[in-house]
Amino acid sequence: MIYEDVSLDIPRGKITAVMGPSGTGKTTLLKLIAAQLYPDSGHIFVDGKDIHSLSRSDLYKVREKMGMLFQSGALFSDMSVFENVAFPLQEHTNFDASKIESIVLEKLHSVGLRGAARLFPSELSGGMARRVALARAIALDPELVMFDEPFTGQDPISKGVLVELIRQLNDGSGITSIVVSHDVEESLSIADHVCILSGGRVIAQGTPSDIRASDDAQVKQFLNGEPDGPVPFHYPESVADEQRSQR
Amino acid sequence: MMNSLISLGAGFLDWLEAVGRAGIFIVQSLVRLPVRLGESINLLIRQLYSVGVLSLVIIIVSGTFIGMVLSLQGYSILAKFGSSGSVGQLLALSLLRELGPVVTALLFAGRAGSSLTAEIGLMKATEQLSSYEMMGVDPLRRVIAPRFIAGVISLPLLSFVFSAAGIIGGMLVSVGWLGVSDGAFWTLMQQSVNFDTDVMNGVIKAVVFAVVVTWIAVYQGYECVPTSEGIGKATTRTVVLGSLSILALDFILTAAMFGDF
Numbered sequence: 001m002i003y004e005d006v007s008l009d010i011p012r013g014k015i016t017a018v019m020g021p022s023g024t025g026k027t028t029l030l031k032l033i034a035a036q037l038y039p040d041s042g043h044i045f046v047d048g049k050d051i052h053s054l055s056r057s058d059l060y061k062v063r064e065k066m067g068m069l070f071q072s073g074a075l076f077s078d079m080s081v082f083e084n085v086a087f088p089l090q091e092h093t094n095f096d097a098s099k100i101e102s103i104v105l106e107k108l109h110s111v112g113l114r115g116a117a118r119l120f121p122s123e124l125s126g127g128m129a130r131r132v133a134l135a136r137a138i139a140l141d142p143e144l145v146m147f148d149e150p151f152t153g154q155d156p157i158s159k160g161v162l163v164e165l166i167r168q169l170n171d172g173s174g175i176t177s178i179v180v181s182h183d184v185e186e187s188l189s190i191a192d193h194v195c196i197l198s199g200g201r202v203i204a205q206g207t208p209s210d211i212r213a214s215d216d217a218q219v220k221q222f223l224n225g226e227p228d229g230p231v232p233f234h235y236p237e238s239v240a241d242e243q244r245s246q247r
Numbered sequence: 248m249m250n251s252l253i254s255l256g257a258g259f260l261d262w263l264e265a266v267g268r269a270g271i272f273i274v275q276s277l278v279r280l281p282v283r284l285g286e287s288i289n290l291l292i293r294q295l296y297s298v299g300v301l302s303l304v305i306i307i308v309s310g311t312f313i314g315m316v317l318s319l320q321g322y323s324i325l326a327k328f329g330s331s332g333s334v335g336q337l338l339a340l341s342l343l344r345e346l347g348p349v350v351t352a353l354l355f356a357g358r359a360g361s362s363l364t365a366e367i368g369l370m371k372a373t374e375q376l377s378s379y380e381m382m383g384v385d386p387l388r389r390v391i392a393p394r395f396i397a398g399v400i401s402l403p404l405l406s407f408v409f410s411a412a413g414i415i416g417g418m419l420v421s422v423g424w425l426g427v428s429d430g431a432f433w434t435l436m437q438q439s440v441n442f443d444t445d446v447m448n449g450v451i452k453a454v455v456f457a458v459v460v461t462w463i464a465v466y467q468g469y470e471c472v473p474t475s476e477g478i479g480k481a482t483t484r485t486v487v488l489g490s491l492s493i494l495a496l497d498f499i500l501t502a503a504m505f506g507d508f
Contacts, residue, residue: 034380034381060383061383063382063383064382074374074375076375087384091382092382
């Protein structure tokens with residue numbers, strides 16, 4: 001079991017940061033929202049619809065309004081950058097080739113990679129790959145974009161670029177964004193709403209300033225990066241034994 | 248005793264469940280087929296190239312050598328009975344009935360099957376399959392179906408190429424080197440090869456092997472644990488399970504086709 005009694009709201013048109021230590025199941029949360037995983041119990045409503053009760057074709061329709069930026073970028077390795085961004089448009093719209101081309105180039109332009117359209121994913125740096133993946137995620141002008149650890153493994157410049165892009169996306173087109181991350185500074189700097197998960201529960205929710213002002217020992221440990229505290233430095237053997245017995 | 252019986256039963260049930268899952272998996276990827284026909288054909292052609300055309304070298308080279316070896320072995324025995332001319336008949340029958348489909352399928356499992364598993368496994372590990380899902384595109388239709396169909400089309404054709412290469416290799420050795428008369432070589436071959444029992448039975452075998460090997464390969468890739476270790480294990484499983492299934496099925500098919508019941 002990953003979550004226990006978790007209830008949270010993602011406000012429309014805002015940037016919500018979901019933070020928490022590694023292994024708390026933040027990515028799982030995104031997969032639940034996208035209905036790539038099904039919960040044992042509980043409900044998730046996206047745009048007022050219980051996403052897990054939809055039929056396959058309805059679910060695929062809802063997903064056209066969602067974009068997801070995967071941790072690894074997840075670009076299709078057998079397609080060029082241009083084809084990657086064009087793919088969702090070819091699949092879900094009836095636009096002709098010239099219209100698709102202009103949309104793709106516009107999206108690539110917005111992430112600063114119009115010049116890289118002919119390259120293949122293997123020729124991109126990690127930061128560039130993530131920007132291309134972002135261009136692909138917003139190709140269909142989704143209403144909800146989910147970012148899975150967008151800052152992990154990025155150099156400071158790439159991080160800055162991504163922060164700026166996520167912010168612009170939200171300001172420009174009013175997209176609802178969910179940023180899952182454990183990068184405290186970046187997340188707090190762009191989020192309108194923050195939610196901290198730990199040990200399968202929501203331990204804090206609110207605006208970035210609320211979170212910074214929190215007295216909760218767990219929240220403080222996480223924000224300040226203290227090695228020992230409510231989350232112990234030493235991994236308890238009893239928990240490991242329990243995990244092994246469940247295998 | 249009781250425990251081993253229980254674990255045997257449990258193992259069998261697990262196996263049955265896996266077969267069921269694999270069956271549903273392949274049926275689903277086939278029934279959800281084309282949304283856009285042009286695109287599906289495009290994807291299929293790309294896979295036919297990487298699964299079929301790129302396997303040609305290993306198939307032709309192996310076929311030629313096996314034909315050459317068969318000729319040498321066959322000639323040394325047949326010459327003792329003064330019927331060295333029958334070496335063409337020996338070659339054609341053993342290649343068309345047995346070696347063509349079986350060896351091609353074994354090579355195919357090693358060359359194309361393993362690469363299919365590794366490719367799909369890596370797509371899973373790099374979240375490309377989830378990415379299709381997220382875009383509302385069924386990965387079974389987009390990734391699995393074209394690869395499966397390409398395998399099923401390629402293997403029987405490769406098996407023909409293998410047999411042809413074997414016969415040519417055998418002819419080079421027996422006619423060109425050992426001095427068998429080429430008239431006897433071709434005439435005896437033509438007289439003894441029957442289209443229905445020999446050629447068509449070989450084709451049936453090749454089609455059955457093609458379905459099984461490609462099915463195992465795509466399923467292992469799709470279901471693998473998405474880590475480097477998991478992909479390695481899945482690739483090995485494809486080759487091992489694929490090869491064993493080919494040999495077992497070959498026995499069953501041969502018994503049904505040529506067995507004297």
